Amino acid sequence: MNVIVAVRQYIDRMIEDSREGMKVLLMDKETISIVSMVYAQSEILQKEVYLFEKIDSTGRETMKHLKAICFLRPTPDNIDALVEELRVPKYGLYYLYFTNFLRQQDVKKLAEADEHEVVKEIQEAYADYIAVNPHLFSLNLPTCSQPGGLWDEESLRRVTEGLSALLLSLKKRPVIRYQAKSRMAQELGTAIQHVIDKEVSLFDFRRPDVAPVLLVLDRRDDPITPLLNQWSYQAMVHELLGISNNRVDMSGVQGLSKEMHEVVMSSEHDDFYQSNMYANFGEICSAVKDLVDQYQSKQKSTAKVETIADMKAFIEAYPQFRKMSGTVSKHVALIGELNKRVVQQSLMDVSEVEQQLACQSDHSAALQKVRQLLSKENVSHLDAMRLVLLYSLRYERHTNNDRQGLHDILSRRGVSARYTRLVSSMLGYAGKDQRGSDLFGTQSPLAFTKKLLKGLKGVENVYTQHRPLLADTLDSLVKGRLKDTSFPYVNDARLRDRPQDIIVFVVGGVTYEEALAVVNVNKTAAGVRVLLGGTTVHNCKSFLDEVAQATTGLRAGGGGGTPGRGK
Numbered sequence: 172m173n174v175i176v177a178v179r180q181y182i183d184r185m186i187e188d189s190r191e192g193m194k195v196l197l198m199d200k201e202t203i204s205i206v207s208m209v210y211a212q213s214e215i216l217q218k219e220v221y222l223f224e225k226i227d228s229t230g231r232e233t234m235k236h237l238k239a240i241c242f243l244r245p246t247p248d249n250i251d252a253l254v255e256e257l258r259v260p261k262y263g264l265y266y267l268y269f270t271n272f273l274r275q276q277d278v279k280k281l282a283e284a285d286e287h288e289v290v291k292e293i294q295e296a297y298a299d300y301i302a303v304n305p306h307l308f309s310l311n312l313p314t315c316s317q318p319g320g321l322w323d324e325e326s327l328r329r330v331t332e333g334l335s336a337l338l339l340s341l342k343k344r345p346v347i348r349y350q351a352k353s354r355m356a357q358e359l360g361t362a363i364q365h366v367i368d369k370e371v372s373l374f375d376f377r378r379p380d381v382a383p384v385l386l387v388l389d390r391r392d393d394p395i396t397p398l399l400n401q402w403s404y405q406a407m408v409h410e411l412l413g414i415s416n417n418r419v420d421m422s423g424v425q426g427l428s429k430e431m432h433e434v435v436m437s438s439e440h441d442d443f444y445q446s447n448m449y450a451n452f453g454e455i456c457s458a459v460k461d462l463v464d465q466y467q468s469k470q471k472s473t474a475k476v477e478t479i480a481d482m483k484a485f486i487e488a489y490p491q492f493r494k495m496s497g498t499v500s501k502h503v504a505l506i507g508e509l510n511k512r513v514v515q516q517s518l519m520d521v522s523e524v525e526q527q528l529a530c531q532s533d534h535s536a537a538l539q540k541v542r543q544l545l546s547k548e549n550v551s552h553l554d555a556m557r558l559v560l561l562y563s564l565r566y567e568r569h570t571n572n573d574r575q576g577l578h579d580i581l582s583r584r585g586v587s588a589r590y591t592r593l594v595s596s597m598l599g600y601a602g603k604d605q606r607g608s609d610l611f612g613t614q615s616p617l618a619f620t621k622k623l624l625k626g627l628k629g630v631e632n633v634y635t636q637h638r639p640l641l642a643d644t645l646d647s648l649v650k651g652r653l654k655d656t657s658f659p660y661v662n663d664a665r666l667r668d669r670p671q672d673i674i675v676f677v678v679g680g681v682t683y684e685e686a687l688a689v690v691n692v693n694k695t696a697a698g699v700r701v702l703l704g705g706t707t708v709h710n711c712k713s714f715l716d717e718v719a720q721a722t723t724g725l726r727a728g729g730g731g732g733t734p735g736r737g738k
Contacts, residue, residue: 172672172702174302175439177340178209181268181296182242186218188292189238189266195222197241197256199249202270204311204416206242208302211440226252233261244299245269250277257284266292270299271332272370299336300704301416304438304448306693307686308337308704311416313713314720315355315679315706320391320605322355330706331362334676337704338367338385344374345385345674347661348653352607353389355678360387364661383672386648386658390679390705390717392608393640394564394601395529397682397714398557400522402634404455405448406683408436408505410710411512424508434501443498449687451635452509459506466499517547521554522634528561530636532611534569537562545580552586557711560597565611567603589725593715596722607657608640641675641703642688648673649696673701679717681705 186194196215198206203225206215212223224231226243239262243249257265267281273295281293301309310333315326338345344367349360363385367374390397401410412419414436422432438445447458513519524540527533541558544550559577566572578594599605647653651669675689681703689703707713719725 172341172343172674172700173305174300174308174337174340174702175209175305178205178298178300178302181298181340182206182210182215185240185242185266185268185296186215186220189240189264192219193237194218194220195224195234195237195239195262196220197224197226197239197243199226199243199246201244201311202242204301205270205298208417208437209439211437226256231261235261235263237262238264238266241265241267242296243267243269245271245273245277250280254280254284257281257289258286260287260289263289265290268292268294268296270296271336297336297339300333303417303708304686306689306702307681307708308702309681309708310704310706312706314717316717316721318722318724320354320721322358326706327358327362330359330678331366334359334363334385334704335366335370337674338363339373341674341702342376343383343385343672343674344376344378345383345672346664346666347385347387348658349387349661350389350392350607351657351659352605353387353391353678356387356389359676359678360385360661363387379671381668381671382664382666383674384648384666384670385674385676386644388641388644388675388677389607390677390709390714391601392606393610394597394714394718395561395610395637396639396641396684397680397709398561398711399525399529399637399684400518400554400557400711401682401684402452402522402632403449403683403687404444404452405436406687407452407509409683409708411509412505413710413712414708419505421504421508424504427504431500431504434505441498441501443502449690451632452513456506456510459502462499462502466495515549516551516554517544517549518554519634520544520547521550521558524558525561526633526636528558528565532565534566534571537565538571538573541577542580545577545584552581552584552590553711555581555584556586556590556593556715559594563594563598564601567598589719590715592723593718596718600718600722610640637684639682639685639688641677641685642692645673645675645688645692645701649692649699671698671700673699675701675703677703677705679705679721680707680709680714682709 196206203223220240222234222237226241226249241253243253253267267290273293278293281290301311303309310330312326312329315323315330317323347360347364349356351357401407405414408414408419412421417435417437419434419436420432421427421434435441436444438448443458443462447455450458521544524537524544527540528537531537541562544558545555559574559581562577563572563574566574574594578591581591581594582588644653649669651666677685686703689701692699692701707717709717
């Protein structure tokens with residue numbers, strides 16, 4: 172269950188079906204993202220695809236010597252644009268591929284428009300999702316719900332299409348379970364089952380001994396994970412700089428060359444990143460130092476070019492040397508910026524208190540530490556907000572709760588009213604009454620004992636004590652202990668044995684911390700393969716926008732900026 176491999180196979184098949192000859196790849200905004208996540212432009216160029224165009228771009232030249240591979244989502248706008256394209260074709264032949272189910276009326280419209288008989292192929296290629304990591308996918312929906320815990324109708328349609336395509340691309344017909352307390356999870360699970368029942372011939376795969384499981388969860392059940400600062404490389408870059416379709420905007424970082432203003436973070440095309448994306452901050456700093464040492468060593472070895480043999484060796488090594496130079500420059504710049512922010516914003520102090528709020532229960536000490544950090548000028552408004560939100564969730568019903576006092580401190584600091592309103596909005600979104608889980612292990616004596624024992628054992632790293640709720644949910648599912656009452660089945664389907672293939676989808680978005688938890692399950696649980704997806708991949712800023720949209724219908728930061736004056 173590797174989503175990057177699944178998407179690449181579709182793209183490979185499209186290119187192979189068009190056979191030899193120069194080609195143009197016609198895409199829309201979303202399929203551009205789908206392709207760019209799994210293929211570098213240089214790789215596709217090697218497959219005789221020499222031009223990349225958007226279906227709705229104007230002023231494209233007529234090039235009859237090119238074959239057009241059209242890779243599009245079957246939206247009304249794309250169908251209309253393709254109809255216009257076929258009426259006055261700019262290319263010699265057209266191979267049409269759609270990421271999802273194509274309606275019969277749309278097929279008829281395209282056939283009627285093909286007066287020049289240039290269409291050679293029309294197929295469905297179910298790559299209707301963003302493959303982020305091999306075991307992580309997203310639908311790139313920043314927000315998906317309306318106030319009251321209801322689906323935005325357009326988002327439900329898009330998620331249903333994306334998840335259906337995922338199942339078809341992996342050839343899975345799953346048993347579906349959902350989070351009982353989430354209406355949105357239930358509606359999505361039911362919608363997916365409806366698609367499977369309707370398109371029964373497409374889902375007629377060979378039945379394994381144990382059916383795969385699609386588990387639909389709701390972000391509301393664990394609001395803690397996306398509020399925490401992160402310390403693994405991929406998660407840390409997303410939290411502090413932001414990763415969008417494998418790209419990091421570094422244009423605001425001083426002292427960088429123009430070519431470093433946007434860098435690509437792709438595990439498929441960067442061996443160093445692939446090896447270190449889950450490493451913690453200390454490990455990645457050490458790894459970057461080793462990388463620099465290796466580069467300097469190679470640089471010295473190529474310094475002397477005196478003989479023909481030296482020249483030959485240099486020319487042969489030059490592409491690899493140049494690639495290594497770019498890798499070194501990119502990761503040194505990233506680590507340098509991360510380290511600067513860690514120091515300037517006192518992130519180690521902030522993170523230590525965050526972890527204590529998430530994992531321990533000492534109200535008096537926690538309140539004192541939160542107040543101390545809120546008084547520090549170099550603690551950013553965003554970090555101040557997340558501390559107050561974590562405190563509010565942890566001590567929501569504590570008799571001495573001082574949520575209002577902390578709210579007042581935020582206001583005095585100049586945090587914008589849009590963000591300070593989130594203190595109450597967060598409880599409406601994911602407070603104790605909205606969650607189906609015992610997030611802090613306070614209700615069950617067994618859960619409390621487990622938490623206590625974990626604390627007594629100590630932790631290897633105070634900055635990574637937190638364990639996402641998803642890890643515990645997967646542990647229960649893998650061991651066959653996930654309660655039917657808490658996670659019921661859609662229809663009458665039941666598992667006869669412990670599952671081997673598990674697809675988890677989180678309505679409201681996932682995090683890279685949860686993706687790391689899935690990687691660990693895949694490493695340690697023999698015979699189990701887990702794939703994780705969500706409406707988006709959150710950092711704290713985007714999660715606060717999700718909460719604001721779900722509770723007020725407005726985005727928190729008016730575009731996702733940091734709270735207030737953003738320090």
